[in-house]
Amino acid sequence: MVADPITTDDTISLGAEMAAARRRRWRQLAGRLLGHRSFLFGLVILAIFTFVAVFADFLAPYAPDKSDYRSILMPPAAGHWFGTDAFGRDIASRIIYGTRVSLRIGLIVVVTTGILGTLLGTLASYVRGLDGLIMRGLDGLMAFPGVLLAIALAAALGPSEINAIIALTVTFTPRTARIVRASVLVVKGMQFIEAAHAVGAGHTRIIFRYILANALSPLIVQLTFVFAVSIVAEAILSFLGVGPPPPAPSLGNIIADGRSYVQEAWWIAVFPGVAIAIAVLSLNLMGDGLRDIIDPRQRNQRDA
Secondary structure, eight states: OOOOOOHHHHHHHHHEEEEHHHHHHHHHHHHHHHHHHHHHHHHHHHHHHHHHHHHHHHEEEEEEEEOOOOOOOOOSSSSSSSOOTTTTTTTHHHHHHHHHHHHHHHHHHHHHHHHHHHHHHHHHHHHHHHHHHHHHHHHHHHOOOOOHHHHHHHHHOOOOOHHOOOOHHHHHHHHHHHHHHHHHHHHHHHHHHHHHTTTOOOOOIIIIIIIGGSSHHHHHHHHHHHHHHHHHHHHHHHHTTTTSSSOOOOOOHHHHHHHGTTTOOOOOOOHHHHHHHHHHHHHHHHHHHHHHHHOOHHHHHHHH
């Protein structure tokens, strides 16, 4: 007895069922994330930082580069909640605008790293002849400590925001690509991918509709940590003078301005440092929550 051949209608029906199942999984994931206290706490903090960054023009009491030479090195007080620096500039206003710079750089690095890492990781895992070439090149970049590589690239390119983004993207792409490659290799060997090949689905459709759609979870978790590390790395680059150049109100630049006045004007360096710590904490909480929900085995191993 010969089995009935798979028809186009069967393929369309199978695809619709898989799409509906994927939508259900995403709704369930969203519900579990909103019920995860650490993730929700981190999300609220990040939302506050995002609100401050977007509406900095309305929230900042002063322009970030406005100098008041009658208020030089003024400690925190009613007129200047976080004090002033050596040029009489309001630290609170500079932190508000610095949050915009840090989040903008971090977000762009996440997007560029996600795109390049996904492209390289997918090519390495799906095109057999490119695997060795791509991964050995990425291994060469990973041989350098991440922060040192970013500093070297930013110093070679010159101090600017775009060059800092390029340096951080090159630094974080190799690790992201390895995660994508590993996830794609797992999904690629599953039976439904073989079934898609059997019914004549093209490589582009298989990669984007089936493989990447089912391999995004580890990538999303990785990108939350990339966002957090990018904020810290941007502050380091700015502190060393190879990030956005002064007088740009980067958080790293504000800390660098206060390093010569740590004893007599501690607030210049402390408050932007606290802002960086809180922002990174929120992203790490979100990343931990995503990892707990997406891969409960990680949580069980950590709790054991």
